[in-house]
Amino acid sequence: MKPTIAFIIFLLALPYSSGAEPSSTQQPQKGKPIYEKLCSGCHGVTGRGDGPAADRLRPRPRNFARGQYKFTYTKFGKLPQDKTLFRWISEGLPGSSMPPWKDVLTEEERWDLVAYIKTFSRKFARAKKKGRVPKPIVIGTAPPSSAEDIREGKELFLQNCAKCHGKEGRGAGPSAPTLKDSQGDRIWPRNLTKGWLYRGGGSPEDIYRTVATGITGTPMPEFMDSLSPEKIWRIVAYVESIRQKKRPPINDVLVSKHMQGDLPSNPCDPAWQSVPSSYIPLAAQVIEGERWFKTTIESVEVRSVYNGAEVAIHVEWADKTQSPLTAPPDKFPQNGLDALAVQLPVKMPLDAEKPYFLGGSSAKPVILWKWTNGGRPEVFLGKGILKMEPLDREHQTLRVAAVYKAGLWKTVFIRSLERPAKNDITIEAGKYLPIAFSAWDGNNGEKDAQRAVSIWYSLLLKPPVKADIYLWPLFVGLLIAVGEMALAIKVKKEKEK
Amino acid sequence: MKKFSVLFTASAVVIGSYLFLKYFFSFYLQLPIPASLMKTYMFLIVAGTLLALTADDDSARKLTAPFHSLLFDPSLRRSRNAVFFVLPFLGAFITYQSRPKTEAPVEFRTVHPAPPSSMTAFGKTYNLITLRNPYRELEINDPDNFRKAVEEGKAVYYRNCLFCHGDKLRGKGIFFDAFHNPHPANFQAVGTIAQFQESYLFWRISTGGPGLPKEAAPWLSPMPVWKNHLSEDKIWKVILFLYDYTGHRPREVGGNE
Numbered sequence: 001m002k003p004t005i006a007f008i009i010f011l012l013a014l015p016y017s018s019g020a021e022p023s024s025t026q027q028p029q030k031g032k033p034i035y036e037k038l039c040s041g042c043h044g045v046t047g048r049g050d051g052p053a054a055d056r057l058r059p060r061p062r063n064f065a066r067g068q069y070k071f072t073y074t075k076f077g078k079l080p081q082d083k084t085l086f087r088w089i090s091e092g093l094p095g096s097s098m099p100p101w102k103d104v105l106t107e108e109e110r111w112d113l114v115a116y117i118k119t120f121s122r123k124f125a126r127a128k129k130k131g132r133v134p135k136p137i138v139i140g141t142a143p144p145s146s147a148e149d150i151r152e153g154k155e156l157f158l159q160n161c162a163k164c165h166g167k168e169g170r171g172a173g174p175s176a177p178t179l180k181d182s183q184g185d186r187i188w189p190r191n192l193t194k195g196w197l198y199r200g201g202g203s204p205e206d207i208y209r210t211v212a213t214g215i216t217g218t219p220m221p222e223f224m225d226s227l228s229p230e231k232i233w234r235i236v237a238y239v240e241s242i243r244q245k246k247r248p249p250i251n252d253v254l255v256s257k258h259m260q261g262d263l264p265s266n267p268c269d270p271a272w273q274s275v276p277s278s279y280i281p282l283a284a285q286v287i288e289g290e291r292w293f294k295t296t297i298e299s300v301e302v303r304s305v306y307n308g309a310e311v312a313i314h315v316e317w318a319d320k321t322q323s324p325l326t327a328p329p330d331k332f333p334q335n336g337l338d339a340l341a342v343q344l345p346v347k348m349p350l351d352a353e354k355p356y357f358l359g360g361s362s363a364k365p366v367i368l369w370k371w372t373n374g375g376r377p378e379v380f381l382g383k384g385i386l387k388m389e390p391l392d393r394e395h396q397t398l399r400v401a402a403v404y405k406a407g408l409w410k411t412v413f414i415r416s417l418e419r420p421a422k423n424d425i426t427i428e429a430g431k432y433l434p435i436a437f438s439a440w441d442g443n444n445g446e447k448d449a450q451r452a453v454s455i456w457y458s459l460l461l462k463p464p465v466k467a468d469i470y471l472w473p474l475f476v477g478l479l480i481a482v483g484e485m486a487l488a489i490k491v492k493k494e495k496e497k
Numbered sequence: 498m499k500k501f502s503v504l505f506t507a508s509a510v511v512i513g514s515y516l517f518l519k520y521f522f523s524f525y526l527q528l529p530i531p532a533s534l535m536k537t538y539m540f541l542i543v544a545g546t547l548l549a550l551t552a553d554d555d556s557a558r559k560l561t562a563p564f565h566s567l568l569f570d571p572s573l574r575r576s577r578n579a580v581f582f583v584l585p586f587l588g589a590f591i592t593y594q595s596r597p598k599t600e601a602p603v604e605f606r607t608v609h610p611a612p613p614s615s616m617t618a619f620g621k622t623y624n625l626i627t628l629r630n631p632y633r634e635l636e637i638n639d640p641d642n643f644r645k646a647v648e649e650g651k652a653v654y655y656r657n658c659l660f661c662h663g664d665k666l667r668g669k670g671i672f673f674d675a676f677h678n679p680h681p682a683n684f685q686a687v688g689t690i691a692q693f694q695e696s697y698l699f700w701r702i703s704t705g706g707p708g709l710p711k712e713a714a715p716w717l718s719p720m721p722v723w724k725n726h727l728s729e730d731k732i733w734k735v736i737l738f739l740y741d742y743t744g745h746r747p748r749e750v751g752g753n754e
Contacts, residue, residue, distance in 0.1 A: 250677060281677075480588040
């Protein structure tokens with residue numbers, strides 16, 4: 001029995017053991033084999049951020065030889081503390097390709113890794129020789145913030161941050177398309193509304209740190225010299241107020257609500273606000289055509305309503321540029337068209353079999369409703385992602401409206417439930433209709449097969465609530481009551497005996 | 498208390514098991530038991546408890562005694578009336594709760610379907626039963642070149658597979674959320690590559706999602722058809738890497754070696 005209890009105590013203690021202080025026995029030579037097994041695929045054997053995966057990742061993996069670290073508790077451009085490196089190795093950098101390693105490596109191994117990573121840049125040894133120790137900034141803890149603080153924070157944000165992060169914080173400020181980092185890579189300001197993707201962590205103290213020290217090697221400057229701690233805390237309070245902390249849950253069914261009267265065809269119609277939305281994460285389409293791994297559209301949010309004649313699908317997504325740009329920056333001349341497509345099967349599937357999720361196939365084609373910025377909506381018959389045939393005008397009972405505002409595209413696709421032509425789909429209520437999405441960021445050079453895609457989801461036009469939802473419980477209740485009466489009579493008879 | 502003891506024990510066993518299965522697995526181990534499996538477990542537990550407690554007439558009587566007295570005991574009249582009053586509402590409530598919900602239609606899908614006996618790729622036909630990894634023999638005969646092949650396989654993995662199958666080979670790459678159904682295979686788990694011969698992996702990698710048989714829902718899988726992107730050589734090397742990194746051994750088949 002005793003070993004069992006000890007084991008349970010051990011298990012319970014596991015998640016709580018974490019040391020933030022370096023062990024005295026850090027050994028770079030012990031970190032080397034760990035690095036070469038786990039880290040070199042991205043960061044490269046020589047630590048130059050040039051592992052085999054490097055050019056397919058955004059952001060590019062850190063080049064340790066430069067001794068430049070983005071998220072530190074030291075002033076802009078200064079070397080980080082060991083415990084900062086330990087933290088990023090342990091917890092990873094959310095929204096990037098760097099995963100947390102604390103579930104794989106022991107604390108000691110992580111400290112050894114820190115020691116080994118530091119050997120890639122001479123800066124650390126030089127600083128040590130000169131007796132220089134990294135000096136962390138003072139952060140303290142977040143003060144309670146009032147509505148007034150948030151309002152002042154917003155003012156400060158508009159003055160200091162909006163040029164890149166945009167007025168609404170979606171990273172769509174006027175400078176956004178022009179930015180690059182110290183290695184010449186294109187870089188985008190964070191969309192601050194998606195709080196689960198903050199690279200340097202999402203606590204108020206983390207946000208304070210990033211605002212105060214900036215992000216070394218990027219256009220994000222440090223504000224600790226120009227703004228007082230009180231002002232930075234107000235900016236933090238404002239950022240906290242606009243960010244969604246957790247990634248929305250993923251539902252495989254998109255429910256379309258039944259409504260009377262005309263469907264809201266304006267993407268900004270307030271009626272859409274009351275329709276629940278579904279979060280659909282996207283991934284780069286890297287299977288067909290010229291392979292492109294660095295898409296920028298992370299997800300779309302979908303809402304839907306229908307009436308007796310038509311269905312409306314509202315798709316909304318964050319995009320930092322409205323492409324084509326009127327004046328693309330010289331450094332980044334690619335200037336394609338933003339676009340979005342809704343993919344459906346040609347027929348309501350009778351069994352579980354669906355068309356291939358990526359644009360269908362000749363045996364089982366798909367229908368694609370495509371909206372392109374500045375163009376008219378098109379309908380395609382897809383027999384593969386590279387084999388899209390435009391369908392004739394008679395299919396185009398499709399109407400699309402789109403609005404771009406403050407880093408957000410909002411579109412509404414409306415089509416008749418009845419099929420507009422023979423080889424098109426009739427949409428039926430009460431059935432699960434496979435549906436998928438593709439999105440293109442023109443300013444990111446995306447076109448044709450180069451795009452962000454989703455897997456199949458199910459769109460369900462939910463029939464209006466019928467009375468039988470209440471009739472069945474009533475029936476069951478009555479049935480039980482009748483049974484009880486019979487039982488009571490039987491008991492009474494037995495007692496009389 | 499004594500009168501209810503057998504029933505009390507039975508309920509405690511059933512409720513206790515339920516709580517353990519539910520909370521220990523989902524919150525502590527982070528491995529929630531699927532609802533259908535949970536139903537099976539609970540059925541077995543309830544049936545087992547009833548069997549154990551009704552093994553002889555005496556204990557069976559003890560178990561049902563509380564129900565009997567609830568019906569017949571004049572002193573329990575109030576409880577009886579209360580139970581009779583509540584039950585129809587409870588039944589109606591449960592019926593209402595179990596009304597059809599908008600959950601995704603269940604798609605039955607074979608995760609690791611049986612491979613065909615042969616396949617064609619790279620202009621050749623392979624017999625999957627006898628097919629061996631040409632680099633495997635180097636492991637014993639030429640360890641240096643074996644390491645080299647594993648390293649080359651590693652580069653192939655990081656350039657191509659990382660995005661879905663992840664840094665830790667657990668199937669949690671950066672595309673994990675987007676490709677959650679079906680999710681990328683976890684090579685560290687005992688149920689994947691540890692169960693297969695290398696020829697199985699060669700088949701799955703070369704022909705990808707679209708190469709799956711119908712029972713495995715080929716239309717859902719985002720696994721690329723790698724024979725369109727990688728050479729035969731690179732596929733064998735990446736297979737070496739998968740086993741080397743995870744420490745699993747490929748399954749060997751046939752006794753005539």
